[in-house]
Amino acid sequence: MAGYSREVQLATGFLCSSSGAMKLPQLHRKLLQCCDVSEEEFCFIVQECPRFLLVRGERLEDYTVVAKTSLRLCRSYSREKSGGCREESGGCPQLHLCKFFIYGNCRFGKGRKLCKLSHDIRSAHNFELLRDCTLHELHEDQLLLLLLQNDRTLLPEVCLHYNKGSGLHGGCTFQENCTKVHLCQHFVQGDCVFGLRCNRHHAIDQHGRRMLEERGLSGGVIQELPFIYRNIHHLTAAASEKPSDSLHKSVDQTDEREEICLHFTRNSCKFQNECRLVHFHLPYKWEVFDGLTWTDLQHMEDIERDFCDPSKTQSCGNRPVNFLTMTQGWQQVRRLSTVSSVTKPPHYILTTVWLWYYKGDQGNWVEYGQPDEKQRTTSVTSQNLEEAFLSGRTAEVKLVKGQRQYVISLQDMYQRNPKHKTKRRVCRRPRFVSVAEVENIKSMN
Template sequence: MSNYSGIIHQATSILCSHKGSLDFPQLHRKVFQRFNITEDYFWYIVKKCPRFVVVRNRERMDEWGTDCVIVAKTSLRLCRNYTKDGCRECQELHLCKYYVYGNCRYGKGRKQCKFSHDVSSEHNHPLLRECTLHELHDDELFLLLLQNDPSLLPEVCSHYNKGTGPHGACTFREGCTKMHMCMHFVQGDCMFGPKCKRQHMIDDHGRRMLEEKGLSGDVIHDLPFIYQNLYRLNGPVVPYATRERVPEPLSRPVNLKEEMEICLHFIRRNCRFQDQCIRVHFNLPYKWEVIDGNGWKDLRHTEDIERAFCDPRNTHSPGSRPVDFLAMTRESDPVRRLSTVSSVTKPAHYILTTEWLWYYKGDHENWIEFGKPDDKQRTTSLSSRELEEAYLANCSAEVTVMKGHRHYYLSFQDMYQRNPKHNTKRRVRRRPRFISIREVEDKISR
């Protein structure tokens, strides 16, 4: 039986212990040593989980991901205000930056650092647990932060990569506070290789500059790879819009025609394809399933699970064996929700499509739907329907949302809304509008 959350943790730990990224076949082989998981099912998890970013390794990549790199991703950041004005309530980690660098001088001596070295503090642990990073070792977490948070490292000097001479066109020369490194090496496309006149490693000047900033020797040694991953996380990503396979976790043939969409016509009892239909035949517009030893199995109390899921405040379903809506697991077993097609893709007269609603977290632990007024009667520039249309067009995109005079960036991949001016974030959730079994029957009868 597959341990879905365990697989994600194991893959993350492996990536972080291998400088933040690995080729897909290498990663699968290492995960396979602990979990008996087929390559195609692992590929499905990697593509679906926001923890991982799939990056093209060369110009061509086959369907199975054998020619791509998997990079570990997180939306967590260090709080910039923590060391300045004593920030207390935010969604960022409160940690000493030099502890993350591996070289806090106070942590090594008698004098205690006035900033936290406790990854599992009362403030940090809930954030790590929500992102399922609480089981990582400190050094694994720190590498993950370094390759995801650009503010922790100096930029690569663009002037160094122009002109001739040992410092390129950089007029600051050895006094430059940016990294003198070959940009094509960082981007993975340097045609000169070891013969390149630009630096592919950290030179003495760069080492001295980084040591002055507080970075340890181990971090400095890994920086060329960390810079490559920083670029990969912001570079071309394999789109998720390709046809998804939904494989089983066991070693049996995969039905590539299997779909996760419930047939609208079957619910209305008029599907002309009958058993040949490639969509799922079920009597409700939603269906909850869990993996057991023989594949996907229906969960009991579907209506109760659905009712809880539709409320953005809930992270778990009711009952003694609850479904974790954030990890999509039940007692570590993978769970999935099947549904009818999104309502924005069909004309208004189509019944029993799924209406998805988008929410952001308010100031008082409440959840506010996009396009609806908050407690100060302010509304966002985009409604749930507009966000749903944008999400279906590109589920890895980032869109701009206005509220009053402020603008925010909403990341579909991270499901966070970020204020670029104050560098604060709010959680975002996409949940369906609830429809009971009785309402379904009434709609069908009409």
């Protein structure tokens, strides 16, 4: 991601100046005002850079990008009366800052009596951490917002009891003395169907404002809180998501409900129109969402051929399909297929054979189990990885190549060398089957 450091920096700044998140197309348009970044490059940055969380929506226009960081406030530093930390001499990996400074309302920062805790986000200790995370070029207010939505210990939780019951304060027995925020949970999650007619608060009310001000939060931060809480919800949901859950949401993984009927493809389906699976004459099907329905893409065989090539991130033609984001322009694209071959006995025909690749030393893609340019092979094959991937029981697979040991993360699709701390990308693509080959297989069975 080093080659896109300027784009990452700019995008982070835009997000933090826009309540911590932006719609995907909006962020791309904003970035284009400052640098020439193609749609393919932009999608690669958003999906691959750990600085960003991509929250999917029903349509591509609904996709949201949320700013992330691993930086947190040092709890030990805040608890010490003298403002000290046992690891302050360079070993502490967390920021040394006054919590109320982040809130924007430290009572010691405005009077004659100076605060014992640091208000300098660019102190020697803090700046080194910011530089390591490539956040040192952000403005102070951008950094503070980034911390607020990523460090879950800084803000009070949304009251769950308020969201239960029918009273003014829902089911919260503390009512106006509650130390949690009274906000509509569905509004925070972005799925409140009542809108302005909702009986729950979609903004901080007077009770909440008073409680938050007593905790030291400034009016500016309080005004941003409903949006910050929504970002916190997205970040928390992504962090708690099981590896198998996130894997099955990747663009390479076919949704079970969108599976092509194997019986229809190879001969006929006895359930006919009542079949819950998709009926199609090929073991793959490419569709684009026009805003209302999914329709077949033209040149489907050509798109499939390109998709099966791990070196390609998009298809050829005037309107290419981006395989990283599964989009054509700004329209969402999906690929349907028959079940994975590892889930059926070998005699089943027209199942989808998924192949697993790693990025070779020369930039080429090498299939697992096949010899590389030095005739070295890995101890695991595509079939081994596919079985592990579909089982969902493990997030990592260990392997050996030559004298070296590696670990494949099935969550972020990287192969790591634990000893040398290096990593290389992993890719999962199907084996290409032409239309003519499909017809030939059918005629022989």
